[in-house]
Amino acid sequence: MRFIKRINTTAAVLMLVILSVSSCTTIKDAPSGVPFVYRNEVKIIDRNIAADERKTLQENLGNYWDDSLYANRVQKFLVFTVLDKPPVFDTANISASIAYMQGYLQAQSFYNSALKDSVRIDSSNKNLQKTFVRMNIKTGKPTIIDSFGYAFDNPDLKQLSELHRKESAIRRGKSRLTRTVLSTELDRLTGIYRNNGYYFLRKNNLIAEVDTADAALLELTLDPFEQAVKMAEVAARRKEQPTAKVLIKERKNEDSTLALQDERDFDVFKVGRINFFPETKFTDIPDSILLHTGRFTDVYTTPRRGNISIYQSLGKFHRRPILEHLYLTPGELYNDSMYFKTINNLSSIGAWQQVDARNVVRGDSVDFNFFMAPALQHNATVDVEASRNSGDYLFGSNLFGLALNLSFKNRNVWRRAIQATTALRAGVELNIANSNAPGGLLQTLQLGAGQSLVFPRFIVPFERIRAKNYNNVRTVLNLNASYTDRKDYFRLRSVTANWGYEWQHGRQAWLYRPLNIELYGLDTLRFLRTAFSENPYLTKAFNTGTVISQQVSWRYTFPNRRIPGTNFFRVGVEEAGALAGLIPAWRANIYRYLRLESEYIKHFDFRKTTLAMRGFAGVGYNYNRLDKFGKTLPFFKQFVAGGPNSMRGWNLRQLGLGSSLLSDTSSTFRDRYGDMQLEANLEYRFPMFNISSVKFNGAVFTDIGNVWNVHRQEELPNSEFSINRLGKDLAIALGTGLRVDFSYFLIRFDIGFKLKDPARLENNGWLDPWNFTWRNNEFPATINPLNERPMYRNNYALQLGIGLPF
Structure with a gap:
């Protein structure tokens, strides 16, 4: 009850503040001495439809006022409203609005609606005569x-x-x-x-x-x-x-x-001849190509019936990837879906920058000519990334990250439209605020290299699969190696290799990796060994072993039914060691676990604003009975919270576990990793102003969640998930942000405040808005006797991100 009461009290205070400010409306360039339209309102007065549909109808009908009766209100900074150049009120314009609204209602199946206008003019101020226009509507029952x-x-x-x-x-x-x-x-x-x-x-x-x-x-x-x-x-x-x-x-x-x-x-047509021109230049004229097909020196024609031909001169492309993505069959009835499937799949391979078609009707058949402009076969890119772990802007201890990425891409390996990408990465993390801190200026060094091959078809060992019902079919081979040196904490070396399949079916996208192998080597250094003495549970998370797993991911995207917007749902499963762990020689060196995660994102796109919601749940279970691997997942497979895309009131990896305080009072290593995560996010996005072509948008948000362990550990009390302690363990952040939209990319600045922090000792974790401080008070030494230094926690976090968080 105390938890609910605290939420209600805080919500009431915030609501009173918002309502008091949002009541302010600024009028710009209003007509003087004559009635002008100050406010429009649509009210559905009958109750024969559901409340949610009635609300939707009222909102949508508000868009059907005639321009001469529309009060253009613009919301600024969420709570301020500006009425810009309101029109002079004229009763003659009401009939046009009624006609527009009746047309909309009929489109929604209400053919027997009745509309009656109501007008009130406030003449208390002769210079500002505000007119309130209301449309009362009785929709009747739908047809x-x-x-x-x-x-x-x-x-x-x-x-x-x-x-x-x-x-x-x-x-x-x-x-x-x-x-x-x-x-x-x-x-x-x-x-x-x-x-x-x-x-x-x-x-x-x-x-x-x-x-x-x-x-x-x-x-x-x-x-x-x-x-x-x-x-x-x-x-x-x-x-x-x-x-x-x-x-x-x-x-x-x-x-x-x-x-x-x-x-x-209303005539029926069959598929006639099919011709491919995979070396078409952007300057080529299709009609001229069709008239001079004899100029091509490399022509392949199907042996059984010469109804499919591939015309080339340089021989850049093998016929197989082209024919494998042809879904029309000569002699069969024309199929519109298969026609566009052919174009879309050839375009998605990556070997061709553009695929066009020129179709010719010949009797009761249609001949298809596909003109394919090759993409640049080789290209190299250089990217520079910069980031800042900005949890302590006011009090120092900033970490600045800089990374250089090099990649080389070949879009047509072995002339079979195979995509090959070689990537190199080098990154550092610097302590620019305090170079005398433990570890010095250079905090982290990261090196990485990777090679990927993407085959534009299914490659299976036993039989050939021609995925006629799927799109964007791919077989992917990845090889990656990385080295991370976190100064005086640990050195981590890894080599990963996986083989998998990707495909789409309608709005669904699938990824299946039947084989994923990950090899890790870890050196623990002095600061991490000190952290082991303060947090003994870390010794079980930081261990070495081999991952032999299979992974499945499913994504589904679909639109809203009534209010415009989209939905995104994702489920991922990884299983490691179920079969390989049955081999005695391997059992002592491999991880055995099951890891599940799901994510749901929903957007409501209004005229100028957006309401975005996200829910995330993840859990991992380590069923290896060997004490070497402990009871938790390896730390590189565990869940973390905080940062610019998660709980934005906390820095990356700085929230959790549960309501345990050991990590918060650690003198060295304060990162936290958990076997379980629950998180919910709500964000309201609105426009602010434009400078040239750059858009400045704002947002207010709240994040709720935490990370936990699955198993109880005596050395880390209150870190395991418990439904009875969920109210105490949940962390809540409130914040606002600025988005600078350059069209081709977006920079995001967010500030999040810890409305409820499980590590806050006073006030049951809740922030006292009347006695706000930038930091929490010092933790008592009894929580972690091994740490003699005073420890604090900030009540805020500043985040820098690229792109929207969800």
Whole structure:
């Protein structure tokens, strides 16, 4: 109860502050002495629709005021509002707004809505006569589709439609009659027809005929009183639940000049000849190439039927990657999906910078000519990275990181469109604030090298897989080596190699690595050995061994249903040592664990602002029974929190574990790694101002979460996850930030305050806003008797990031 009370009190204080400031509205360039539009409001007064839909309708209807009645309010710095150049109020403009709003409501299936305006003018100030315009709307009930079918003259179209009827999103008696529903159905049918040979057919060749008349009125009767009763009954039914009948038909074109084209629209075509020109230059003219195909000296034609040809002169590309990404078959019905799949997959390989097509109709066939402009085969890049661990801007102890990345890429290895990348990396971390600190100026040195090969197909040992239902199919081989020298703490050497497959299916993206091998060598130095004496649990996390694992990752992206925005969901699984650990000779030197993580990101994109939410959960379980590996994951596989993309009130690796204080009172090594992490983030983004083409945007955010161990450890009390202690262990940050958007990249500055810090001894971890200090008080020596130095924790953190955090 105390935890909930503290949240409610803090929230109430923040809400009062925000409300008191946000009530301020500045008026710029208002007309003097005449009524002007000060505020618009849309209010739906009936209650026959759900509360969330009513709220969405009111927000969207606010965008349909006529420009002459729209009060342009711009939000500045989240809480200040500016009314810029409000228009003069004129009652004649209300009718236009009513028409716009009725059109929108009809598009949302409300065909019986009633709109009534309400106007109030505040003339207390003769120079500023504020006009409040309100639109009261009674939407009525939405119109439901109670009958749905197809009425094609062409029997093949009707048969195809009925065959795929179950795929329709329209449900009789449930689906609303909206333009979006009808348009989606026409798009679906168009795709089906074009995938079955209808090359010329487009969406505008179809029409959805809607009939809202009641069938009872069509029954003839000579009794006028009986007819009146029927009409009354129909009116009552329509009021109770309006319905409509929908028929999908061919659009009849009355223009005789288009008769020939109309006939071709509903003709079926087959795939004819297919020609590839993989060495096309940007300056080449396709028509000229087709007229002079005899100039090519290297021509490959399929042996069975000469319907597929590849024209080259320099022989830069082997035929295999081209034919493996061809999904059209000569002689079969034209398939629109396979046509675009061919173009998209050839473009995604990387060997070609641009892929265009020129199609020619020949009788009842279509010939396809693909013009492929090669990308630059070799290129080298040099990147410089800079970062700053900015937890102590006010009190020193800053770490400045600098890294140099070199990469060399070959986009066409062995003429088979294989992508090869060689990368070199060198980085340092400097203590620029205090070169006399332990370790001196140079805190960390990192060297790395890597080689990757990306094959544009599945490579499996037993049989060939032609992934006709997948996109962007790849087989990836990675080899990497790195060396990290953290001065006077440790030296870490690693070599990793993995073999895996990547592919996409619709909105889903998969990564599977059946074999991942990681070799590590670790030297512990004097400061880390000192940390071992203060935090004995570290001796089990910092150990050496071999990882033999397999990894699976699944990503799914999909749009919101009502408010514009996107959703991103990711799940990752890594299993190590399950099979290799059964071999006695290997068992003593390999890690055995299961590691799971999932992430969900959701965006609501409003007219000028964005609400972004993120949730993350990860857990790892070490089931190796050897004491050498302890009960935790190796530290390079554990979870960490803090930094510019996580809990932004803390520096990187400076939050956790749970509510344990041992790491906070360590005199040397204060990094923390855990086997479990929970985190939730909420961020509201809004525009501020522009300088030339550079956009300055702002954000307010909150981060909630922590990291824990899975197993209880006596030497590290309160570090394990416990549902009973979750309220105490959760850390909460509040903050704001500035985003400088250069279009091609974005720089982010954030400041986060520790609203609730599990390591804060006073006030049950909560920040006292009335007695705010930049630092916590000194930890008592009883927490860690081995540390004789006074230790403090900051109540804030400054973060520098590139790109948005999520």
